[in-house]
Amino acid sequence: MLSFLWNFMLIINIILILVMIFLERKEPVYIFAWMFLLLFIPYIGFILYLIFGNGPRFRKRKNFHIKKKWDDLYTTYMTKQQEQIEIYEGKEEIYKSLMMFNLNANKSFFTTKNHVKIYTNGKDKYYDLFADLRQATDTIHILYYIFRTDEIGKQLISILEKKAEEGVEVRVVYDDIGSLHTSLSSFQNLIEKGGKVFPFFPSKLKILGPNINYRNHRKIVVIDGIIGYTGGMNIGIEYESRDPKLSPWRDTHIRLEGESVEMLQIRFLQDFGYASHEEIDDANLKEKFKKFFPKKDWSHLRDQYVQIVSSGPDTRGEELKNAFIKMIYTAKQSIDIQTPYFVPDSAFLEAIKTASLSKVRVRLMVPRKNDNRYVDRIISSYVKELLEVGVEIYQYEGFIHAKTMTIDDCVTTIGTANLDIRSFQLNFEVNAFIYNSTTSKDMTAIFESDIQNSHRVTLEDEANKKWYVRVEESIFRLFSLVM
Template identity: 45%
Template sequence: MSLSSITQNIYTIITLINLVLAISVIFIERRNVGVTWAWLMVFLFFPVGGFIIYLIFGQNLSRLKIYKDKKWARELHRELTNHQMQEFRSHNIEYNDPSMARYEDLIFMNLASAKALYTQDNSVRVFKDGTEKFDALFEDIRSAKTHIHLMYYIVNDDEIGRSLLELLKSKAEQGLEVRFLYDPIGSHRLSGRFFQPLLEAGGQVAAFFPSKVPYLNFRVNYRNHRKLAIIDGQIGYIGGINVGDEYLGRVRKFGYWRDTHLRMTGTSVRLMQRNFIRDWNTASKRQMIETEFFLPVVRDEDKGRVGVQIVASGPDQRYEHIRNAYIKMIHRARESVWIQTPYFVPDESLLNAIQTAALSGVNVKMIIPAIPDHQMVYWATHSYVGDLLPLGVECYMYENGFLHAKTLIIDGKVASVGTANFDIRSFKLNFEINAFLYDQEIVRELQQNFLNDIERSKLWTYEAYLKRPRMHKLRESVTRLLSPIL
């Protein structure tokens, strides 16, 4: 058999494999239409490598049982959720801020769908960059008495990464329980020796969905994008800031890194802790049990009056909880919808919700970065923003460094801050976690930060959008077609 015949046979086999996968995507997996078309484009334009790309990035986790909850823990949380749902149905909920009753349908939806209990005894502090966040976090870690739990998508072996590791090592040597959960894809630049000093001091480290075969991971597309820190079960951190010098503005490429992160006390921390325990038990062989040690009673000095729901979502779940909450918030808005996101690649439902709000006379403002950190997502973002500009949506491009904040504010009363971007990856592929805040004072602070960011941004008009170069238009069109799998 000639070389050309062998080559032709191999090509035919690969083409047949692509055809089988295409049939699987269309008729068996029943994916979203946009995702289906995106994968068909991959099979069409990459006939040789398309099936390899699909095996690595296309595995569907939605039907798999990932979490290893203890039965009694599941039943207890279900009992608490059902009890609170009954309280809402009976109109027995008394709001610290009576104006929040207007958003009861949003609260109830998060409770019914995401099992996100509504708590009103929380104190919240807002950070707008990494310097503020890490100064406070390091102080809390130094004061820790029993345990420290950290979970980050990106951990870098740089100045802030090594400083954090050294501090954790010293606390482990003092006898505290220290656990660090990280994502091996987000933290791909870490060497295997980075965590060794912490391990030798008695700390515990786990990787979420690591590769079991070197350089090959069939779950690489499903990442834990959550960022949590829990100190003694009493103090919690949640938001967009990872562990790396760039988040403190120390990397020249980005300059100042504008982000949003929260420090919280109150019952909401118990719910953050529960999410950490579930993720930890999924990744580590050393299982944790939800005891009073990890879920202590809230101290009187830590109690506040802020209403909070902690909403987690992931590809293992039936519904896209954070996306649905975003849509509900936007539909509920009567005065304003303010969005900050580094990546804006919405699905049709979310895009339509924003368009409907703008057409209804709601003041819609959006801030996105003026510089990219992921080029293809940046081009796709411009394409989707172009659908909003003619409707009167004000889009600003942040020019004072890089904008990484993920916030949604409606009517100056309710806000969401967390790890989820306004993109399909966050809604369908990543494990994410957000705090939904029901408090006018905290939301006013977030609003003021938003207005301060506008002063450091340039308004992107529809006229300017129409004048962009042809090459930009081509890039946007191509990346938009691929947006469901970016």
């Protein structure tokens, strides 16, 4: 009987491998990792595949009306956008190719009139966010990967309830896995007052749901269609460094005003459509768009050029990863990277090494205190090969959760995407690409300030690693391809 079950499981697993090869056409290194699990530890491998290896085909899901509207807008303005980039002149002109790449690969409009405010701690971000929410008059749209119902979360929900009572349209989406301990009942009063709240890919089984591998990791707030927030911070007290296990907590978030907010609004509405299955009647579509995309004169804003780039399993490819790689190859003098999770695929890793060997100064900052031993070992497995090609590696004394990259003091990206395979291939992510020397120099100054609270890793540190650490690094790095 045991022999029959073993052989039956092997046959099932072989079928799964053939599906990956001939139907899904995944990368060879990804397939080999799954082959190892499915053939040598078939029962465990099969369970892991059910959790991490499959999910819905998003392109076949019925989309929100906003999707068609967006496609129509894109078709109408594509040529105009290309011409606008071609005639663009400024200190950052050499980065036209990156602008054009994001336009063509991601349908990311190039916006010129924006104001960007940077936050490096949760206290300042929440203060401004809550103040903006209290001033809302028409619509409030909120999407978070983690929405805790702690002190910060309860304060936010209270504000939303009050705005809903005032007649403001409130829409909230939270990821069902990221917000594992948050239930819809926490928003019951808000819903009763007219707010619309939906978990993204909910499952009664939670961690065993069919969509566990696809997580909406985005953080988006859009207020009245004119103010937007995005970046690394979710909703919870830890973002104010109030979690003793992960303090000090360092993060980066931005507040946007201007043309780029429209792009965040489109992204939110698409995700809201997935979560709610709600459609707008054609008769009401025009009226809704007036609220979602109010006409406003932004001529008073100075030129801060911004593109909003998103990626996820509902798109054609790994748009954000490819944009990051394009950014790395575009750099001439310097690259500064901050990320809590550095688990690159081969293409991204080679881009970093190539840049460093080309005498571009590459500085990478990761946490010294990570929230996951598994991830910590994977990150440290890359240290030696990066140091050997000249990359400077800093471990922040605390937990750095920022997801940023700055090149040449001219271009910066700030958003939700980590530099790991999960963010590249599986998560729903969004980043702002900012073409502005003032903003980029501010980010460089922030990086150098963080260095003062960091340990610079050396080859001597690498040589002093314990033998069991090296063993864990090798094993965990292999499994990083599938988890």
